[in-house]
Amino acid sequence: MLKSRDLVLAYIERLKIVNETVNGLTQNNTKALELAERCDEELANMTKDKRNELAKTKPLFGVPFTVKANIEVKGFITSRCNLYEMNSPPSEVEATVVTRGGEGVLVASAGSLFGIGNDIGGSVRIPAYMNGIFGLKPTSFPNHTIPVDGILPKFTDYQPASEMLTMGPLVRYASDLPLIMSAKLDISKLRLFYLEDLDVLISEGLHDEQRNVIRLVKNFFETKHQVKAQKVQFPLMNRAYELWGLTGFSDSTFVRIV
Structure with a gap:
């Protein structure tokens, strides 16, 4: 042992x-x-x-x-x-x-x-x-x-x-x-959302391999557990970093850096 x-x-x-x-x-x-x-x-x-x-x-x-x-x-x-x-x-x-x-x-x-x-x-x-x-x-x-x-x-x-x-x-x-x-988790009761692109200036977009893996995971949950996956997009996602800084750190140097 x-x-x-x-x-x-x-x-x-x-x-x-x-x-x-x-x-x-x-x-x-x-x-x-x-x-x-x-x-x-x-x-x-x-x-x-x-x-x-x-x-x-x-x-x-x-x-x-x-x-x-x-x-x-x-x-x-x-x-x-x-x-x-x-x-x-x-x-x-x-x-x-x-x-x-x-x-x-x-x-x-x-x-x-x-x-x-x-x-x-x-x-x-x-x-x-x-x-x-x-x-x-x-x-x-x-x-x-x-x-x-x-x-x-x-x-x-x-x-x-x-x-x-x-x-x-x-x-x-x-x-x-x-x-x-x-x-313990009842997967059938999950609400599943997924993104294929963040559209953020400071972040590189997804490669095809990454996007395909996300779709494989989506298909797994839909086929295996009958959970409907919903694709989402956020119109202001490309400004998320700046908005986060302005909201939480308005009195700090973080905003000036952004």
């Missing part, structure tokens, strides 16, 4: 290799091996029935993972990612490694089994897309699927951001997502 200590040690060694290139890790958990040994000891002293129960209630018991630097964790410094690109990675990968991209590159390079990030307008989904992994932004409005306690900043003075903010997992394989976050 694979032990937690062996798994943690393997990922520590892997991190030493990949982090020299991707620069995605900001802090080490110096007690990781000690905690892993405790997990192994607990498992060794459990009955078979308790182990089976643990597999259902805590399927990731003893499994190492990484957390975005703006999520509060006891015993760690929460940087809030304020030092923007002070230690930028090499140019060929810098597009994927920004303040929100550390989780993306660590998971993609097998430096982490999975990561926990947070997302308002794409901070889980975009690093996942850019690094060829899977990221999920759970439902955040009107009620958060996952509590957002411990995320900094809290956006208490900007309601739209606080409503859209949510935590989400990043994984190498889509099949790992249910292990990180499981929820």
Whole structure:
């Protein structure tokens, strides 16, 4: 049986290799091996029935993972990612490694089994897309699927951001997502909308391969689950970036930059 200590040690060694290139890790958990040994000891002293129960209630018991630097964790410094690109990675990968991209590159390079990030307008989904992994932004409005306690900043003075903010997992394989976050869902009751082009000046349009994949997903839901997908277009989408800045940051330098 694979032990937690062996798994943690393997990922520590892997991190030493990949982090020299991707620069995605900001802090080490110096007690990781000690905690892993405790997990192994607990498992060794459990009955078979308790182990089976643990597999259902805590399927990731003893499994190492990484957390975005703006999520509060006891015993760690929460940087809030304020030092923007002070230690930028090499140019060929810098597009994927920004303040929100550390989780993306660590998971993609097998430096982490999975990561926990947070997302308002794409901070889980975009690093996942850019690094060829899977990221999920759970439902955040009107009620958060996952509590957002411990995320900094809290956006208490900007309601739209606080409503859209949510935590989400990043994984190498889509099949790992249910292990990180499981929820029962009646797909037949979903309202499905899709876009084929944002028409935003600061964003490149979709390539044919991307558009075809969107259509494949649409056809899957319509055929497999009888969910009618509705194509939508937003007339003012090409001004969305400017409108967002003017609405939420009218007193900041953000508007002047836009």
